[in-house]
Amino acid sequence: MNFDDIQKSWQTQHAPELINKESDKTIVSNLQERTKALQRKIIWTNIMMTVVLCLTSAAFVFILRKGFAPKTMWFDIGLVIMFGAILLSALAQWLKSVPWGNLKADSSSNEYISHTLKSLRFRDTSIRLITPLQMVISTIGLNLIYLDIFWDESWKLRLVMHLALIIVMVLVGGLSLYYSRLRYQELYEPIIKDLEALKSKLRDA
Amino acid sequence: MPDKEKLFEQIVQENRDRLYRICRACMPDPEDASDLYQEVLVKVWLNLHTFRGDAKLSTWLYRITLNTAILHRKQQGKNTEPLPRHIAELPDTTAESLQKQEQEVLLQKLHYCINCLEKQDRLIISLLLEEVSYKEIAEVLGLTVNHVGVKISRIKQKLAMLMEQHVNQETFTENSKKL
Numbered sequence: 001m002n003f004d005d006i007q008k009s010w011q012t013q014h015a016p017e018l019i020n021k022e023s024d025k026t027i028v029s030n031l032q033e034r035t036k037a038l039q040r041k042i043i044w045t046n047i048m049m050t051v052v053l054c055l056t057s058a059a060f061v062f063i064l065r066k067g068f069a070p071k072t073m074w075f076d077i078g079l080v081i082m083f084g085a086i087l088l089s090a091l092a093q094w095l096k097s098v099p100w101g102n103l104k105a106d107s108s109s110n111e112y113i114s115h116t117l118k119s120l121r122f123r124d125t126s127i128r129l130i131t132p133l134q135m136v137i138s139t140i141g142l143n144l145i146y147l148d149i150f151w152d153e154s155w156k157l158r159l160v161m162h163l164a165l166i167i168v169m170v171l172v173g174g175l176s177l178y179y180s181r182l183r184y185q186e187l188y189e190p191i192i193k194d195l196e197a198l199k200s201k202l203r204d205a
Numbered sequence: 206m207p208d209k210e211k212l213f214e215q216i217v218q219e220n221r222d223r224l225y226r227i228c229r230a231c232m233p234d235p236e237d238a239s240d241l242y243q244e245v246l247v248k249v250w251l252n253l254h255t256f257r258g259d260a261k262l263s264t265w266l267y268r269i270t271l272n273t274a275i276l277h278r279k280q281q282g283k284n285t286e287p288l289p290r291h292i293a294e295l296p297d298t299t300a301e302s303l304q305k306q307e308q309e310v311l312l313q314k315l316h317y318c319i320n321c322l323e324k325q326d327r328l329i330i331s332l333l334l335e336e337v338s339y340k341e342i343a344e345v346l347g348l349t350v351n352h353v354g355v356k357i358s359r360i361k362q363k364l365a366m367l368m369e370q371h372v373n374q375e376t377f378t379e380n381s382k383k384l
Binding site (some may be wrong): 003006007009010011012013015016159 | 312
């Protein structure tokens, strides 16, 4: 046998598959921990959002409203529309982003994974649909408030103020949605992917 | 970080078999070779940021592999090992696996013979079997190309001799058993 044959035989050897030191059980338990950590984060974000919402509403109703002394009913209508939209969006976040009643279940339960996936995917729906809609309605509410505040001013100033408000809202809204999307991709998507894989494994089993 | 992961995955994908075979040449026992292979991959991952493209990626990988192998062997304190598994221990005896068995036997002989070589010769032959050029072998081992050429010629002769000896020894053993 010549050296070329030896070389050919030698090159038929293949590397073994890398051994994953983590057992399936550890992977599942890690995933469960990560999911629970994310759920805790979601609940904490919801609480903070509620506190901020309450404080802003109080500031608008008890401080700004008194300070501006509304001349027309548009101020109150604007307030109701703006806070109505924010309140409904917050309520939807509370109801849909937490898998109520399934928090204590474990990752070997298909039902738990389905509920968790649904609640995590809601964030995507929220970013794509609910938050932009809420922002548009809030902008309409704020414009109505502006309508009352600048009621006695010239139409030019009023136009400029309304346009400025819309531009600011579009910029703030756009940035907020952009960072929400980034956060979603960083925090939610990896867990959703792993949960989907686990779900499909459970289905196969 | 994801870039590093992607690059690492790509390196592993493209070089895994080659790196494993070099580990296999340095470690006669397949399990030791697998351990060494994993250690090499860990080292590649940890040192990936140090690779600046001055040398060829393959040269860099071979250097890491050979250095890790030398350290690994020192830690194990093992020298020449007997043939890890005997032909008779191979379980499958069906006709279709005969060719595979022959191949396996040849590889076992080869591993045994490589293991009988000097430390540096083992490293050289492991690279030569991967069809690495003389120039690159010289770069990896810090030798001159001429020196590598001379060494390779000697190693090939020695390897051929060892293979022949091994075959003769086996034939002798089998004949003695028959008698």
